[in-house]
Amino acid sequence: MAVSKNKLHASHLEDSLKDGSEANEAFTPKQAAAIRRRIDLRLIPALGFMYGISLMDRKNVSNAAIAGMRQDLDLLEGYRYSLITLCFFITYIICQAPMTVVCRKIGPRIFLPGICLLWGAVIIGFGFAKDWPTLVGLRLVLGILEAGYFPGCVYLLSTWYTRYEVARRYSVFYLIGIIASAMSGILAYGLSMMEGVQNIRGWRWIFIIEGVITCAVAMFAYIFIIRFPDEEREKPSFAFLKPDECQYVLEQLDKDRGDVEMEEFSFGRFLKPALDFEIWGFAFIFFCITTITYAFAFFLPIILRDNLKFSMAASQCLVAPPYVFAAILMYSTAWVADRYRSRAPMIVLNCVISLVGLPILGFHSSPAVRYFGVFIGVAGANANVPLVMAYQANNIRGQWKRAFCSATLTGFGGIGGIAGSLVFRTQDAPGYMPGLVATMACNGAIIVTCGVLTLYFRSQNKKADRGEKIIGGMEDFRYTL
Numbered sequence: 001m002a003v004s005k006n007k008l009h010a011s012h013l014e015d016s017l018k019d020g021s022e023a024n025e026a027f028t029p030k031q032a033a034a035i036r037r038r039i040d041l042r043l044i045p046a047l048g049f050m051y052g053i054s055l056m057d058r059k060n061v062s063n064a065a066i067a068g069m070r071q072d073l074d075l076l077e078g079y080r081y082s083l084i085t086l087c088f089f090i091t092y093i094i095c096q097a098p099m100t101v102v103c104r105k106i107g108p109r110i111f112l113p114g115i116c117l118l119w120g121a122v123i124i125g126f127g128f129a130k131d132w133p134t135l136v137g138l139r140l141v142l143g144i145l146e147a148g149y150f151p152g153c154v155y156l157l158s159t160w161y162t163r164y165e166v167a168r169r170y171s172v173f174y175l176i177g178i179i180a181s182a183m184s185g186i187l188a189y190g191l192s193m194m195e196g197v198q199n200i201r202g203w204r205w206i207f208i209i210e211g212v213i214t215c216a217v218a219m220f221a222y223i224f225i226i227r228f229p230d231e232e233r234e235k236p237s238f239a240f241l242k243p244d245e246c247q248y249v250l251e252q253l254d255k256d257r258g259d260v261e262m263e264e265f266s267f268g269r270f271l272k273p274a275l276d277f278e279i280w281g282f283a284f285i286f287f288c289i290t291t292i293t294y295a296f297a298f299f300l301p302i303i304l305r306d307n308l309k310f311s312m313a314a315s316q317c318l319v320a321p322p323y324v325f326a327a328i329l330m331y332s333t334a335w336v337a338d339r340y341r342s343r344a345p346m347i348v349l350n351c352v353i354s355l356v357g358l359p360i361l362g363f364h365s366s367p368a369v370r371y372f373g374v375f376i377g378v379a380g381a382n383a384n385v386p387l388v389m390a391y392q393a394n395n396i397r398g399q400w401k402r403a404f405c406s407a408t409l410t411g412f413g414g415i416g417g418i419a420g421s422l423v424f425r426t427q428d429a430p431g432y433m434p435g436l437v438a439t440m441a442c443n444g445a446i447i448v449t450c451g452v453l454t455l456y457f458r459s460q461n462k463k464a465d466r467g468e469k470i471i472g473g474m475e476d477f478r479y480t481l
Contacts, residue, residue, distance in 0.1 A: 052180025091143030099148030120214030171334035182323030294420030354380025
């Protein structure tokens with residue numbers, strides 16, 4: 001019965017796509033743009049705010065650390081603080097692939113806000129931890145829950161937009177996320193001022209109140225989150241697109257990459273992309289980027305406090321401005337990348353920008369100038385996150401391949417989180433020179449990898465132009481350089 005239903009659905013989709021010209025003629029360019037705007041407004045703000053909450057909740061240990069948690073829970077000895085930051089990524093990495101499959105099966109509207117609500121409850125629990133091993137256990141649980149969010153978002157966004165629309169959408173999604181996350185430093189400082197309220201330490205209030213905020217955002221996001229395009233056509237969400245409008249979107253996607261039809265799940269089909277060289281190239285680039293971004297996320301308040309000698313209040317609040325600058329650079333490079341259909345050159349440009357800032361942070365004598373180096377280093381690294389997501393999304397075809405690659409990309413991002421947790425070691429304070437050298441090396445590795453992928457993609461495109469090869473099972477498909 002299930003097989004016949006799948007055949008019926010495939011037949012219906014095939015027939016509907018044959019009538020694509022009629023659907024295209026039904027909408028003027030102005031109407032088509034209005035459809036896009038409705039998709040943008042329903043998807044990107046809700047996903048972006050939840051992602052900001054996600055980033056805030058995984059890195060708020062750094063804010064709590066300088067507000068007294070290190071002393072209260074005896075974290076100044078050895079690698080205890082680093083263990084708390086990195087253990088999150090153990091379960092985060094392991095659960096990436098299965099959670100992505102669950103997201104597709106359950107549907108994003110229930111799955112994404114649901115896991116957000118659950119991890120909000122876990123964050124509240126952080127505020128009542130009595131010792132550091134309890135934090136380790138809670139961070140492991142947090143990793144399981146958050147494992148489904150970022151790859152689920154990357155996958156969902158990639159199913160709604162064509163290849164050269166997606167970079168700007170990824171950038172706005174990530175832009176909202178990192179600004180909301182960066183502002184959490186200011187929020188954390190305000191919450192730390194609740195020191196002694198109800199006989200609870202200020203750093204504990206950081207976790208408790210931010211956990212409550214997470215639960216509230218999850219419930220709010222449930223109203224806005226939409227399903228995958230093929231699901232929306234069959235069962236439209238309230239106050240969203242009509243079935244014929246969803247059909248129009250599906251036709252545009254099918255013309256762009258020919259993979260709107262949902263394939264039946266099998267482990268063989270899901271794991272087959274593991275044999276593709278480029279998949280691991282994208283994953284390695286993302287590993288290097290996240291090593292840098294997580295290193296700053298977990299240690300920037302500590303660097304500002306211990307290295308640049310800012311006060312505790314200034315160290316909490318001065319985290320935000322570099323991320324605002326990063327957001328400007330992020331959207332600018334994403335716009336250029338979409339406008340000129342170029343990916344690797346923009347990624348390399350951002351790496352060069354980051355490579356300018358990191359030595360300034362590491363070697364200049366003036367704290368003010370070194371803080372300027374933070375601006376440049378943080379901006380270049382964070383601006384590359386949506387670009388790499390788009391770079392990968394542009395060069396893959398197939399629903400389950402897209403799901404596998406989203407899980408692989410974010411899984412390696414989790415490994416980068418482990419590396420980032422260890423980059424700035426306690427024994428290297430206050431200069432943290434080995435960590436700065438490591439982040440500079442990561443930028444260099446990204447540049448080399450982009451060069452290798454560009455040469456490979458160019459050679460494959462030339463073979464396809466000569467008729468010697470069909471890329472991704474579609475004659476007109478070409479790799480985006």
